[in-house]
Amino acid sequence: MKLYIMKREALEMLKANLPTIYGKYYTEKTNHWISDIYGENPFIEFNDVPEFNLAELNSDLTPGEIDLNNCKILYEKLLFLSESQASDERLWAGLTHSTFYDYMRKRWGYGYGKKPKSAEKEAGAIQTRFFYRYTGRSGLYRNTLSKCWWVGHNTYDPNNNQNHFENLDIIGSNDLNSKINEFFYNFSFSSNPDVMTAIIDALRQFKKDGRHILVREHIRPAMSYLNAVGGSVVIDCLEKDEITRIFSDAVDAIMQGDIPTLNFEKNISVEEEDTDYSVNEDIGAVDPSDVPKVTLGCKVIICNRDGETKTYKYDLINGTLPKAVEVFTDCKVGDVIEMMGKEWKVEDLIF
Structure with missing residues (x-):
C-alpha cells in the first residue's frame, strides 16, 4: 500500500477554492478530479507499507467505536511516523485524498446519501475533515485521520504486551469525540504521557468500582479543576499518584454535588458523537475574512x-x-x- 503526501501548492489551491469545488467530494468517486484542477499530479509518494484496512463502516459499529478502532489501526500501522511527520498537514491531506479518499467519502456520506448544505458550511466541514482548519493542536485533533493517530500515540503503551491500547480501552468509545476534546485538545498538560497515564489510572479505578462517569457532568469540570491547579503548581512536576488523587477527588466532589476548591469555568459543549465534533457549521473557515x-x-x-x-x-x-x-x-x-x-x-x- 502506497502512502502519499499532498504537494503544498495543491493543498493551498484546494483549500482556497473549497467554496466552489466542494461539490466534487459528493460527485466524484475517484480523486482524478484533483489532478484535473491542479494541472498535474498533486501527490508525492511518501512510503510503502503492508496493506491494511480501516474500521468497517457498513456494520453495527457506532461512530465512536469506528473512531476508537481507527485510533488503534492507524497508530499501529503508522507507528514509524515521527511527531514532526505526524504534525504535517500535507501527510493527512494526502491520505484523505488518495489512499483513503473513498473511505472518507463513505465516512461522511459524500455521495452516499448526505445532502449538501450551503457552500460556506460544506467548505468548513471539508476543510476540517480532509485538511487542517487551523494550525497547532486544532488541526491534529480534528482532521478525521490525524486525530486517530494522535490519540493512539498518546495512549499506546509499548510495555503492555497483552494490550498496547488498554489505556484507550479504558477511555472507551462512548462519547469518544467529547473525550478527545477534553483529554487531548483543550488542555496542553495532557500531552505529557505521565499526566495522561495518571488520569487514565483514575478512570480505571472508577470503572473497577462500577461508577459511571460522564464527560459533560464529571470529566469536563474535573479537567478544568486540574487545569486550575496548574495555575498554582506545575502539573508536570507532580507525582503520578498525586495527579490521580487530585483528579479522582475532583470527580468525587462533583458527584456529591460539591464544588472543588479551585473551580474553573466549564469548557465548551461539543457536538454529539455521530457528528464531527470539530465542525462548527456556522463558520466557513476558508476565506480569511471568515476566520x-x-x-x-x-x-x-x-x-x-x-x-x-x-x-x-x-x-x-x-x-x-x-x-x-x-x-x-x-x-x-x-x-x-x-x-x-x-x-x-x-x-x-x-x-
Missing part, C-alpha cells in the same frame, strides 16, 4: 516562542470585561499580541 474573531464567551488559546500555552476565557465578570483579557478584543486566529512582556500568537478560539 472567527474573539467574541464574548469564547476561550482564547495563545502560545509564545518559548512553547508556553495559555487559555483565557473572554467573557464578562459582573457585567465588566476584565482588563486582563481586553487585549484580545477584535483579535483573530493568527494575530500576535503582547502580554507580560512577551509576544503571544492567538493559536485558536474555542466557542
Whole structure:
C-alpha cells in the first residue's frame, strides 16, 4: 500500500477554492478530479507499507467505536511516523485524498446519501475533515485521520504486551469525540504521557468500582479543576499518584454535588458523537475574512516562542470585561499580541 503526501501548492489551491469545488467530494468517486484542477499530479509518494484496512463502516459499529478502532489501526500501522511527520498537514491531506479518499467519502456520506448544505458550511466541514482548519493542536485533533493517530500515540503503551491500547480501552468509545476534546485538545498538560497515564489510572479505578462517569457532568469540570491547579503548581512536576488523587477527588466532589476548591469555568459543549465534533457549521473557515474573531464567551488559546500555552476565557465578570483579557478584543486566529512582556500568537478560539 502506497502512502502519499499532498504537494503544498495543491493543498493551498484546494483549500482556497473549497467554496466552489466542494461539490466534487459528493460527485466524484475517484480523486482524478484533483489532478484535473491542479494541472498535474498533486501527490508525492511518501512510503510503502503492508496493506491494511480501516474500521468497517457498513456494520453495527457506532461512530465512536469506528473512531476508537481507527485510533488503534492507524497508530499501529503508522507507528514509524515521527511527531514532526505526524504534525504535517500535507501527510493527512494526502491520505484523505488518495489512499483513503473513498473511505472518507463513505465516512461522511459524500455521495452516499448526505445532502449538501450551503457552500460556506460544506467548505468548513471539508476543510476540517480532509485538511487542517487551523494550525497547532486544532488541526491534529480534528482532521478525521490525524486525530486517530494522535490519540493512539498518546495512549499506546509499548510495555503492555497483552494490550498496547488498554489505556484507550479504558477511555472507551462512548462519547469518544467529547473525550478527545477534553483529554487531548483543550488542555496542553495532557500531552505529557505521565499526566495522561495518571488520569487514565483514575478512570480505571472508577470503572473497577462500577461508577459511571460522564464527560459533560464529571470529566469536563474535573479537567478544568486540574487545569486550575496548574495555575498554582506545575502539573508536570507532580507525582503520578498525586495527579490521580487530585483528579479522582475532583470527580468525587462533583458527584456529591460539591464544588472543588479551585473551580474553573466549564469548557465548551461539543457536538454529539455521530457528528464531527470539530465542525462548527456556522463558520466557513476558508476565506480569511471568515476566520472567527474573539467574541464574548469564547476561550482564547495563545502560545509564545518559548512553547508556553495559555487559555483565557473572554467573557464578562459582573457585567465588566476584565482588563486582563481586553487585549484580545477584535483579535483573530493568527494575530500576535503582547502580554507580560512577551509576544503571544492567538493559536485558536474555542466557542
